[in-house]
Amino acid sequence: MNIVLNGVTVAIKSPPLASLLTVLREELNVTSTKVGCEQGGCGACTALVNGKPQRTCLTPIAAVDGASVTTVEGLGDSDHLTAVQQSFVNHYAAQCGFCTPAMIIAATAYLEGNGSSDREEIEEALKGHTCRCTGYQKIVSAVAAAVAETTFDLTVTTPSPNTVIKSGGQT
Amino acid sequence: MATHRGFGISSIEYPTGMNQNGDPSQAWVKVKPDGRVDVFSGTSDIGNGAKTIQSQIVAEAIGIPYDWVTFDNSNTDSSPVCTGTFASRATFVAGNAVLKAAMDVKQKILEVAGKEMEVSPEDLHIVDGEVQVKGSPDTKLGVADVAAAATWTHGVLMTGTGAQLNEYAEITNTLTGEVSGPPHAAISYAACAAEVEVDDETGDVRVLRLIQVYDVGKAINPSLVEGQIEGGALMGLGLGVLENSYPYYPSPDHRGYSIGSYYMPSSEDMPEYKTAIIENPSADGPYGAKGIGEMANNGQPGAITAAVHDAVGIWVTELPITPELVLRALDAKAEPRREGKLIAFDEELSVNSMASGISWSV
Known part of the structure; x- marks a missing residue:
């Protein structure tokens, strides 16, 4: 068996029913995928499998033989962050950091699926990921800003230069 | 509905913090030969931002840019004592410890700078990583140069220590729980x-x-x-x-x-x-x-x-x-919950029935 991990083909020695999560963490030393509930509930183990976010804790390695697997290590390094990663930094969207790699994976998939900057749609897209620290607000803001930055989004309206905003907030 | x-x-x-059980936090700070600063503090950052905030306090107190500060990851081997990250104390108690350590090392920097510049340390202050003569900002020496001089000329390791221990509040009246100092x-x-x-x-x-x-x-x-x-x-x-x-x-x-x-x-x-x-x-x-x-x-x-x-x-x-x-x-609370409808109870049928103003008497 082998997988294409972050663009590099690697051979897998683990038994076929070992979870992709165990293979990533213990055989391949890729530790950004976290061991949370191991029941598919918390979302902390999510990686992109053939471009789609998938719970690695519920995925036997044999089921993804030959697949392309992307973890947050494959997105950008500290000198070349992706738009989503930079937006997470800018918006203070991490506290303890346990959910952060999977949140970034989910947000990346959301952006690649042409997600909009509508906050409710982002909340829907991230609802399978539990965060205990941030209250989600800054994460949603980070994703919305990343969408706005990478796409021309008609839902984002800015006042034209001639618009006068009065003190009551009415135009 | x-x-x-x-x-x-x-x-x-x-x-904030506890004055009842002893609540110490300790920190030490050292200046490297290039003027950058290492902070050793016992407080673990569990996502609350303790490392960021303590680094900010050190940078502000010494007068150097934030990115000159490296915060050593706390551990039970080389870090000073800290009771921990709880009781909302990381900024207040541990922050006070690093503030004292930073003020201590700042004094050491000013003393070495005073020797180098032949000025009394009292007449010096540090602004944006430069030691300046008060009132004469053009007479200055970079903290990096001071650190190099301390290392290679004066043979001094510039360190500062700080400890915060809130005054122990003793119980003076066991009946009312009154304590001797601020609790x-x-x-x-x-x-x-x-x-x-x-x-x-x-x-x-x-x-x-x-x-x-x-x-x-x-x-x-x-x-x-x-x-x-x-x-x-x-x-x-x-x-x-x-x-x-x-x-x-x-x-x-x-x-x-x-x-x-x-x-x-x-x-x-x-x-x-x-x-x-x-x-x-x-x-x-x-x-x-x-x-x-x-x-x-x-x-x-x-x-x-x-x-x-x-x-x-x-x-x-x-x-x-x-x-x-x-x-x-x-x-x-026994009040009708359904607006615009009457709730009638029929003894014979023994059911709650809902209807608009209809009486269920048979």
Whole structure:
């Protein structure tokens, strides 16, 4: 068996029913995928499998033989962050950091699926990921800003230069 | 069926640190030969931003750029003693320790700079990484040059140590619990307002808005303070309406068997947050700061409970406010819940029937 991990083909020695999560963490030393509930509930183990976010804790390695697997290590390094990663930094969207790699994976998939900057749609897209620290607000803001930055989004309206905003907030 | 909106407020008074059990935090700071600074402090950063805030305090106190500061990851081997990251004390108690250590090392830097510049250290200060003569900013020497001179010319390792230990407050009256000194180092104040929607058919309570005003003394890093408040707000929402171990807690035989059986707030439960920070400085905190961490999830359950009362006129006296508790309280209140309809009880049929003004007498 082998997988294409972050663009590099690697051979897998683990038994076929070992979870992709165990293979990533213990055989391949890729530790950004976290061991949370191991029941598919918390979302902390999510990686992109053939471009789609998938719970690695519920995925036997044999089921993804030959697949392309992307973890947050494959997105950008500290000198070349992706738009989503930079937006997470800018918006203070991490506290303890346990959910952060999977949140970034989910947000990346959301952006690649042409997600909009509508906050409710982002909340829907991230609802399978539990965060205990941030209250989600800054994460949603980070994703919305990343969408706005990478796409021309008609839902984002800015006042034209001639618009006068009065003190009551009415135009 | 109808949904009802309600508003509620609560207020919080929260003490920072503990003066009762001994509460030490210690730190030391050293200057490297290139002028950059290493901070060793016992406080672990568990996501509260302790490393960031303590590094900010050191940079500000010495007068150097923030990115010259390296915060050593705390450990039980080489780090100084710190009782830990709890009781909202990381900024206040540990922050005071690193502040004292930074002021100590700053004095050492000024002494070496004084020798190099042939000026009395009292006449020097540090601005943006440069030691300057007070009132004559053009007479200056970079902290990096001072550090190099200390290492290679004077044979001095410039270090500073600092320790914070709040005065022990002894119990003087065991009957009233009166103590000899201030029981806490600082008191933070806050208020929380909640807007909820209660469904009188299902008993479901949805929190729509949480408005929070926190007095934190001094927001050393406002974005991190906001993160603490918003994160605490969602935990408070969970305590208020979702998170429950009913019915078997605390028996370990019946603890939750899966993550899905415990309702943690997800991104879809997120209310609209409004957060305001008030800076009412404390006398003893670093730059006037107070603790914020633990108080951030104290106010929401009370505000939500009051909002539920405002919405449907019931006081729920248990947390979390589950649909079952709401429906039982509504039943106990014994008022018609269905607007525009009459609820009639038919003795013979022994059923509750609902109709518009129809009498069921046979």
